[in-house]
Amino acid sequence: MTAPAAPALSAPAQRRDIAPLLLVPLLALAALPLIGDVSTWVTLTVAGLAMGMIIFIIASGLTLVFGLMDVLNFGHGAFISVGAYTAAVLAPSLAGLMQTDSLALNIVALLALIALAMAVTGAIGFAFERIIIMPVYGQHLKQILVTVGGLIVAEQLIVAVFGPVQIALPLPTAFRGALVFGDIAIERYRLIAVVVGLVIFAAMLLILGRTRIGLLIRAGVENAEMVEALGYHIRRLFVGVFVAGSALAGLGGVMWGFYREALTPSMGMDVMVLVFIVVVIGGLGSVGGCFIGALLVAVTANYTGFLAPKLALGSNILLMALILLWRARGLYPVAKR
């Protein structure tokens, strides 16, 4: 459709809300004098950004699932673990691509593992939605019970198959080591994680902002009933978003597994605390808020872990409390009906 040109007449005020965008840079600048050493500060910041990107990948699907259908899916953590273990199972068969100095071949191996992990977690996500989530639409207490149950069952199945001990997921050869700039060393894999996170964020913005399906998702997050009244089956859309969210959690699991180079059956459950904090901080259903929230949470965890390790555990709870005192519905609240 050709958009008609808007005449130059007075329009309602519409200010861009940039305050949340400044939080991460301000936090980083505030941390610099406290840390003192620039190279340490850069290392911590890049590590925080990399971790934040991975958390964003995991949390973005969850926030859309919640925003679209008010579904509290505590089982999201299961897809993180399944994604990571899928990579661990398949990695040996790609040893030829991974154990070479060729960055290109390593990237091919990583992409192949990501694609397979996303396919597996997407398929499981579809079954999870149909069997576990669908019967409890609109019933929040039951959603918590069945999805926590699903997470526990998944974790125990992993224990049954792989045992309770951690297993290794070594990085591809060319991803190891660091790029050194003077006194500053930046681990290669962290840069890769940042790039993957940015690509996913850009793709989500593109889909949500430029496609009809994205338009439907954004509208559905605001007012699902009205989307249905316009003639669209929101539940079909929700299934698609749930599958995509599960696949993204699988992708996040692969990235997280390589980040730690070790997997445990409880890794999904462990990271879910951070993921929920990110979703709440960002504003339920907001992808942009989720992105900033993930970076804030990860960078804060890294700085406090270095400056005051005893505070590290509670720092994100404190961060969430401060953000909610400032903006009770999160950084970028979605206009709900």
Place this chain on the structure above:
Amino acid sequence: MSSESAPLLSLAGVNTHIGPYHILQGVDLVVPRGGLTMLLGRNGAGKTTTLRTVMGLWHASAGSVRFDGADITSWATPDIAQAGIAYVPENMGIFADLTVRENLLLAARSGPIDETRLRWIFSLFPALERFWSLAAGVLSGGQKQMLSIARAIIEPRKLFLIDEPTKGLAPAIIGNMIEAFRELKKTPDTTILVVEQNFLFAKSLGDAVAVMDNGRVVHSGTMAALAEDRGLQQRLLGLSLDQHQ
């Protein structure tokens, strides 16, 4: 009865429960093809529930809803919309984070917006052209109402269900709405069912009228007959036109 002479929408003995509350208690309503039918009644009479039941947003616990020859009582809301019913809810249902353009684009289910129809809508509601690229959330109440109606009429539909289009609007905007509805009525094969509290608005536009009380339709007839019978207005609606004129 031929399909042309059969009513476009009919409700027979419709009961609707919302939780423990029995809201519609046997609604019988006929909306003829063409023209504008007003659904009037005091607050809590069941008017909004009637529209929501037709749209399948709340399902009837008894009775039947027939639209264009089909029994849609148990249909899902999207299927009812696809059958040719457009709905403007009482709260307007605007997507505040989407632009005016995106709100209309979403409502145009069959594809790109028809340019001629868009121009016609802009002639009814010029503000929408002016604020085309703005988020709908920043529009005034009247502009949001214009957008909600524009969204309903962005493509031809057989039936428009519109819930209290004048609620909270300034008199000048209401005048604008009346003109827009008059234009909409002129379009062929268009039937409109409007829930309204503003009797003057109803009187100036309605062809047929149904009045609800306590979850039932207690009066049906022509708008002109009701407008002339002050006793009936007082009895059915508890209003005196003297207070409104």
